[in-house]
Amino acid sequence: MKAFSQKLVDSWNKPVGFFWILWPIEVFYILFISARRALYRFNIFPIYRAPCPVVIVGNITVGGSGKTPVVIELAKNLQRRGLRVGVISRGYGSRRKSQPLIVNSDSKPLECGDEPLLIFSKANCPVVVHKSRSRAAELLINNFQPDLILSDDGLQHYNLARDLEIIMIDDQRYLGNRHCLPVGPLREPERRLQDSDIILRRGGNKEMSVHYKPGIWKQLKATDKSKKFPSSASIHAIAGIGQPEQFFSMLEGMGLSITRFSYSDHHQYQQSDFDKHTGKVVVMTEKDAVKCKNLNITNAWFIEITLTLPCEIIDKVYELVPPTKINNNLASNSEIA
Numbered sequence: 017m018k019a020f021s022q023k024l025v026d027s028w029n030k031p032v033g034f035f036w037i038l039w040p041i042e043v044f045y046i047l048f049i050s051a052r053r054a055l056y057r058f059n060i061f062p063i064y065r066a067p068c069p070v071v072i073v074g075n076i077t078v079g080g081s082g083k084t085p086v087v088i089e090l091a092k093n094l095q096r097r098g099l100r101v102g103v104i105s106r107g108y109g110s111r112r113k114s115q116p117l118i119v120n121s122d123s124k125p126l127e128c129g130d131e132p133l134l135i136f137s138k139a140n141c142p143v144v145v146h147k148s149r150s151r152a153a154e155l156l157i158n159n160f161q162p163d164l165i166l167s168d169d170g171l172q173h174y175n176l177a178r179d180l181e182i183i184m185i186d187d188q189r190y191l192g193n194r195h196c197l198p199v200g201p202l203r204e205p206e207r208r209l210q211d212s213d214i215i216l217r218r219g220g221n222k223e224m225s226v227h228y229k230p231g232i233w234k235q236l237k238a239t240d241k242s243k244k245f246p247s248s249a250s251i252h253a254i255a256g257i258g259q260p261e262q263f264f265s266m267l268e269g270m271g272l273s274i275t276r277f278s279y280s281d282h283h284q285y286q287q288s289d290f291d292k293h294t295g296k297v298v299v300m301t302e303k304d305a306v307k308c309k310n311l312n313i314t315n316a317w318f319i320e321i322t323l324t325l326p327c328e329i330i331d332k333v334y335e336l337v338p339p340t341k342i343n344n345n346l347a348s349n350s351e352i353a
């Protein structure tokens with residue numbers, strides 16, 4: 017069954033071929049999601065509207081498209097402009113199912129998920145996790161009174177009203193074979209792109225695009241801060257992300273000699289996962305690093321990813337907040353100073 021599933025996923029970026037036999041399921045899937053969205057659009061299903069603007073950063077494809085780094089960079093830029101920003105997330109990999117969770121410095125990946133923990137540590141803003149985005153938004157508002165909410169994923173969660181949608185597309189894979197699940201990788205039909213406010217490409221040379229570049233190397237456990245990354249060593253590269261090949265290709269593009277080890281997205285690492293890496297230099301993504309910090313791993317490193325968002329996107333999101341709110345924040349900050 018696992019082998020069939022992998023062949024199906026691999027087929028999503030190729031002509032459909034044999035998997036045309038799943039076309040009736042695709043038709044039923046499209047009818048179902050279209051009907052569901054219509055029920056929200058005509059207010060038959062209830063929709064929660066937050067008292068502040070909500071921005072969704074999502075995608076219409078299965079697999080990683082680079083949403084989380086964009087959410088982090090947006091949050092940092094908006095906070096530098098004086099806004100109180102909060103983030104909500106599904107928290108994939110979290111075992112907490114019942115109540116929304118406020119992420120804090122003591123949170124564990126199994127409690128809140130790897131991406132929310134990464135957002136909290138890098139964006140330095142409130143993050144609330146729950147499978148219901150509307151419930152997460154309510155808790156965020158009640159506890160932190162944000163000027164604006166960013167939702168990491170949640171494009172298809174129509175019970176939460178949104179003021180702006182940013183749809184991420186990986187330029188390398190684009191829309192695959194352009195079919196919906198299970199024949200292709202699309203969560204919604206391609207025409208859904210026409211309803212979005214911003215389409216942001218990861219890679220490519222389009223006007224609205226973002227490029228992820230390698231930043232600095234950091235030790236997983238900084239026992240010796242003077243130690244430099246051993247770039248000439250034989251390296252074991254691990255990745256439990258949506259598109260591990262992109263991480264491996266980046267490392268090889270930096271001139272590193274690596275042995276690749278792929279895990280499923282949101283993989284929860286155990287100590288036994290690293291038995292095969294004993295005595296080797298281990299490198300990983302930032303997302304993997306937040307799940308490995310409490311494991312006993314020596315000579316492990318992760319690399320920070322840098323990106324620059326188009327100014328038009330930051331401006332468009334910033335302008336959602338009423339000027340009076342911004343002026344009040346500036347006045348409050350002046351009084352504190």
